[in-house]
Amino acid sequence: xxxxxxxxxxxxxxxxxxxxxxxxxxxxxxxxxxRREAIGVMSCNPAIGGLGKGHLxxxxxxxxxxxxxxxxxxxxxxxxxxxxxxxxxxxxxxxxDRKLYRQAMADLTAQQANLEVxxxxxxxxxxxxxxxxxxxxxxxxxxxxxxxVLTTGTFLHGVIHIGDKSYPGGRMGDRPSxxxxxxxxxxxxxxxxxxxxxxxxxNGKTIDWSILESQPGDDDPAMFSFLNKKPLVRQISCGIxxxxxxxxxxxxxxxxxxxxxxxHIEGVGPRYCPSIEDKIVRFADKTSHQVFLEPEGLxxxxxxxNGISTSLPEYVQHxxxxxxxxxxxxEILQPGYxxxxxxVDPRSLNSSLEMRAQPGLYLAGQINGTTGYEEAAAQxxxxxxxxxxxxxxxxxxQFSRTQSYxxxxxxxxxxxxxxxxxxxxxxxxEFRLSLRADNADQRLTPLALEIGCVSDVRTAAYLAKQExxxxxxxxxxxxxxxxxxxxxxxxxxxxxGQRRSxxxxxxxxxxxxxxxxxxxxxxxxxxxEISDQLAKDALYANYLIRQxxxxxxxxxxxxxxxxxxxxYSGLSGLSNELRLKLGKAQPSTLGQAGRVDGVTPAALxxxxxxxxxxxxxxxx
Numbered sequence: 001x002x003x004x005x006x007x008x009x010x011x012x013x014x015x016x017x018x019x020x021x022x023x024x025x026x027x028x029x030x031x032x033x034x035r036r037e038a039i040g041v042m043s044c045n046p047a048i049g050g051l052g053k054g055h056l057x058x059x060x061x062x063x064x065x066x067x068x069x070x071x072x073x074x075x076x077x078x079x080x081x082x083x084x085x086x087x088x089x090x091x092x093x094x095x096x097d098r099k100l101y102r103q104a105m106a107d108l109t110a111q112q113a114n115l116e117v118x119x120x121x122x123x124x125x126x127x128x129x130x131x132x133x134x135x136x137x138x139x140x141x142x143x144x145x146x147x148x149v150l151t152t153g154t155f156l157h158g159v160i161h162i163g164d165k166s167y168p169g170g171r172m173g174d175r176p177s178x179x180x181x182x183x184x185x186x187x188x189x190x191x192x193x194x195x196x197x198x199x200x201x202x203n204g205k206t207i208d209w210s211i212l213e214s215q216p217g218d219d220d221p222a223m224f225s226f227l228n229k230k231p232l233v234r235q236i237s238c239g240i241x242x243x244x245x246x247x248x249x250x251x252x253x254x255x256x257x258x259x260x261x262x263x264h265i266e267g268v269g270p271r272y273c274p275s276i277e278d279k280i281v282r283f284a285d286k287t288s289h290q291v292f293l294e295p296e297g298l299x300x301x302x303x304x305x306n307g308i309s310t311s312l313p314e315y316v317q318h319x320x321x322x323x324x325x326x327x328x329x330x331e332i333l334q335p336g337y338x339x340x341x342x343x344v345d346p347r348s349l350n351s352s353l354e355m356r357a358q359p360g361l362y363l364a365g366q367i368n369g370t371t372g373y374e375e376a377a378a379q380x381x382x383x384x385x386x387x388x389x390x391x392x393x394x395x396x397x398q399f400s401r402t403q404s405y406x407x408x409x410x411x412x413x414x415x416x417x418x419x420x421x422x423x424x425x426x427x428x429x430e431f432r433l434s435l436r437a438d439n440a441d442q443r444l445t446p447l448a449l450e451i452g453c454v455s456d457v458r459t460a461a462y463l464a465k466q467e468x469x470x471x472x473x474x475x476x477x478x479x480x481x482x483x484x485x486x487x488x489x490x491x492x493x494x495x496x497g498q499r500r501s502x503x504x505x506x507x508x509x510x511x512x513x514x515x516x517x518x519x520x521x522x523x524x525x526x527x528x529e530i531s532d533q534l535a536k537d538a539l540y541a542n543y544l545i546r547q548x549x550x551x552x553x554x555x556x557x558x559x560x561x562x563x564x565x566x567x568y569s570g571l572s573g574l575s576n577e578l579r580l581k582l583g584k585a586q587p588s589t590l591g592q593a594g595r596v597d598g599v600t601p602a603a604l605x606x607x608x609x610x611x612x613x614x615x616x617x618x619x620x
Contacts, residue, residue, distance in 0.1 A: 002118075003144040004030040005391035006384070007135050009122045009180075010151035011039040013067065013373040014365030014380035016105055018149045020066050021384030023114035024453040027391050029384075030143060031109070032118045032135065034174065039117070040070065040105025042373070043153075043171045044198050045304055046098040046296050049224065051081050052424035053374035054091035055405045058440035060374075060381050061225045063448045064458045066108045067377045068224030074101035076236045076298060078221035087536045088432050092222045095238065097297040118143070123179035125187075125361070132360030138179070147387035149362040151380055154196065156181040156342035156367065161259030162335055163313030170341075172198075172334065181342055187358060190345035194421050195260075196371055197275050197309035197338040200317050203331040204301040207293065212326040213240040215292070226441045227461055229529075239293035241324050243276070243308070248287070250320040251280045251312070259311035259338050275338070276308040276320075291324065302333055311338035343369045346413035347585050352386035352396045353379060353410065356564075356586060362387045368413055371421035378406045385453060397451055400558065402551045404444060405435055415585055415595045430554075431547055433540045438533060441465070465530070472526040472534050476503040479520040489519050506538035557591035560611055564588075571606050578603055 006022040008015050011033030019031040033039055048071040049057050061068030075094035082090045109115060118137075126134035126142060134144040155170030155177040170176045185191060216237040223229065258277045274282065279289055292306040310317060314335040321327055346368040348356055353368070355361045364383040365376035385397040399407035408429045413422060426432050435443070445462045448454045454462075479502040483495045491511055493500075502516040502523060513531045517523040526534070564586065568579045578599060587593040590611065594604050 001142055001144060002030070004028045004116075005145060006030070006147045006149065006387045007032060007122075007143060007145040008149045008151060008380075008384065008387075009135065010153060010155075010365070011036075011117075012041070012043070012151060012153045012365065012376065014151035014153070014376035014383075015149070016040055016109065017060065017065055017067060017377040017380030018151055018362075018364055018384030018387070019115055019380075020108070020112055021063070021381050021453060022147075022149070022388035022391075023112050024064060024455075025385060025388035025392065025394075026452070027114060027388035029115050029388070030118050030145070031115060032120060032122050032137070032143075034119070034121055036117050036119055037102075037106075038174075039109055040102045042096065042098050042101055044196075044373075045294070045306060046096045046101065047093065047294065047306075048075075048096055048101075048373060049091060049093035050374075051089070051091040052405065052426045052428070053372060054081070054093055054224075055426065055435065055437045055440070056374040056378045056409070056424055057224050058092070058226075058437045059404050059406050059444055060377055061227075062440040062444035063381055063385075064445075064454045065377065065381050066105065067374070069227070070101055070104035070108060071096060071224045072228045073104040073232050074098075075221075075224075075231055076100075076233060076295070077217035077238060078223065078231060078235070079218050080222040083218075086539070087438055088436050088540070089426050090437060091426070092224055092437060094224065095217075095236075095294055097233065097300070098302075099297050099300065100233065121177070121179075124183050125180075127358075130359065132358065146391035147360050147362060149364055149380070149383045149387050150180075150367055151363075151365045151376070151383075152177055152180065153366045153376070154339050154341040156184070158339055158341045161311045161338040161340065163257050163259060163311070163316070165313075166259070169339065171339065172337065176341075184342070184344070189355070189357075190348050191342050192345060192369070193340055194343050194366075194369060194418075195338050195340040196366075196421060197311055198336055199276075199305050199307070199309045200321060200332045200336040201296075201334040202293070202303040202305055202321070202327070203333050204293075204295060204303040206329055206331040207239070207303060208326045208328070209239055212293070214238075215240055226465075227458065234298055236295055236298070238295065239326070241291050241293060241326050243289045243291060243320075243324060245287050246323045247320050248280050250316065250323060251277060254312055254316045255281070257313050257316060274309075276310050277312065293326075308336070309338075310336040312336075341366070343367055343418075345369070345417055347415070347417040349414050350588060351398060351410055351414060352390075353383040354386065354390070360390070366421075369418035369422055370409075370413070371423050375409060375422065375424055378409060382406060382410060385451065389451070394451075397447075400555075401429070402431055402554055403435075403447075404440075405429055408435075411592065411595065415587060415592050416597055417585075431551060433543050433547055434551075436536065436540075438536050442469075468527065468530045469533065472530045473503060473537075475523065475526065476506075476516070476534065477501045479516070479523065481505070481519070489515075491515070503534065503538050503541075506535050507540075507542050554591055557594060558589045560590035560608065562587055562589060562593065562607070562611065563614075566610075568607075571610060573606050574603055 005027035077095035124136040158176035364379035
């Protein structure tokens with residue numbers, strides 16, 4: 001019988017990140033997947049990143065994760081979204097070559113020490129003395145471990161819908177996970193149903209690209225990994241077409257044939273990534289929707305039409321797709337479909353993504369009610385690190401809202417739960433001025449070094465960058481101008497008598513690093529990467545001083561720990577509704593309690609008073 005410290009079930013984005021994270025921690029790790037060649041498969045859009053999502057990928061990379069590295073190896077078009085806005089809301093995105101991404105993940109997995117791939121289907125969990133002790137495969141083999149991470153994606157009781165036709169499937173071409181889903185149901189876990197969808201895949205050879213608008217990548221690509229500086233493979237352009245009134249009329253006439261509108265699906269879909277049917281119904285006043293035609297690879301003619309996911313019958317898909325400009329004669333290689341699957345209410349997890357009711361069992365990805373590769377991988381990182389820490393007898397690894405988008409997402413999930421598939425946005429973070437994509441390594445790599453999940457290559461690169469940052473900042477602080485001197489150089493400043501450093505001047509919207517380097521030639525010794533980072537840090541420096549007060553206030557609330565056996569029913573003055581909500585959410589800190597839906601300042605005051613009373617009684 002084989003024995004591992006950690007077993008990760010599922011080889012998707014959550015599973016690969018979880019397995020790599022556990023292995024980097026020094027845990028002997030098994031990645032159980034149906035097919036070795038399916039590790040890292042991009043089952044929906046072959047793209048990584050975007051607004052909010054790109055922040056997550058940079059944070060994963062800062063912890064020495066693999067998604068950013070693989071995306072850079074496979075990226076065939078890089079774009080920094082919101083480039084014209086401030087750095088805090090900019091999001092890196094890459095169109096990826098589907099085959100190259102899968103190959104990159106396979107290579108990284110093969111190279112990772114402490115990680116073994118086990119082909120098979122996990123059908124049951126071994127539980128001894130109330131704690132997870134292993135998994136059982138479909139062939140009867142039992143594998144022992146201390147921790148299990150489940151990353152089942154859309155496979156738990158997965159059902160694929162195309163029009164009025166439905167059949168079991170975890171994704172197109174793969175069977176669902178039924179025995180494991182039944183096992184989780186038998187554990188009385190709080191389960192629900194969600195759905196997601198995908199558009200039809202098109203044959204690029206049958207698209208009239210000559211009449212379509214072209215969308216190239218950026219001239220100065222922003223990479224995902226802090227270890228990479230430029231793209232590694234040939235870059236391409238995407239195409240743009242639009243739906244029209246004919247398209248919309250075809251869809252309206254066939255709404256009753258859609259799996260969603262025909263009543264065949266009970267699960268809730270993602271509001272922020274709606275199907276084309278949803279768009280036509282919800283935005284009835286719009287006569288056109290943009291559709292991005294995204295090639296799936298450098299040597300692959302398959303095209304992903306981003307913006308028209310659907311569950312309409314295949315013949316209707318042909319009709320409405322061919323009503324669009326440039327697609328009049330297009331061939332559909334694979335029809336679009338909706339998929340419905342089980343998920344576990346994430347409010348049943350703690351901040352390490354471990355099940356409160358089942359020690360040793362960790363969940364990550366769509367099983368927690370999220371959508372998207374990036375959200376899945378970030379959860380995989382959290383679950384993998386903590387599953388390894390538990391197996392090795394170390395302290396939990398915590399990600400807070402004040403420190404990372406990863407912390408924002410985990411906290412949102414475990415305190416508020418989900419009513420639809422959760423997607424990350426920059427607007428979800430209270431402190432997004434400090435939680436920027438560009439400074440993810442400054443925020444999180446020190447944590448990664450502290451817990452010991454960083455390679456020597458990453459460590460050397462980070463320390464060299466920090467040394468250069470510190471030297472550059474010191475040099476800029478030593479270059480000082482009076483208001484009179486600044487005005488003589490053409491800078492618009494108040495004559496307030498205050499001497500300012502070159503770093504301080506970069507907080508002025510009309511003053512750039514190049515402006516400062518013309519006044520102080522010694523600043524030209526600072527390299528472009530470091531000067532660009534210092535300029536971004538300087539831009540927000542004054543705002544961050546104010547924000548630090550809010551962060552400190554939140555951290556004070558987080559410092560008040562709430563025991564697992566805290567009795568909300570004993571708090572007079574607390575409504576029955578809030579007693580039920582708090583009892584279900586089981587917040588671990590006062591700060592988390594404040595983020596439970598409907599909890600008021602008055603309710604927090606009652607909880608705080610009880611916590612203080614308990615603390616006094618213990619110290620007496």
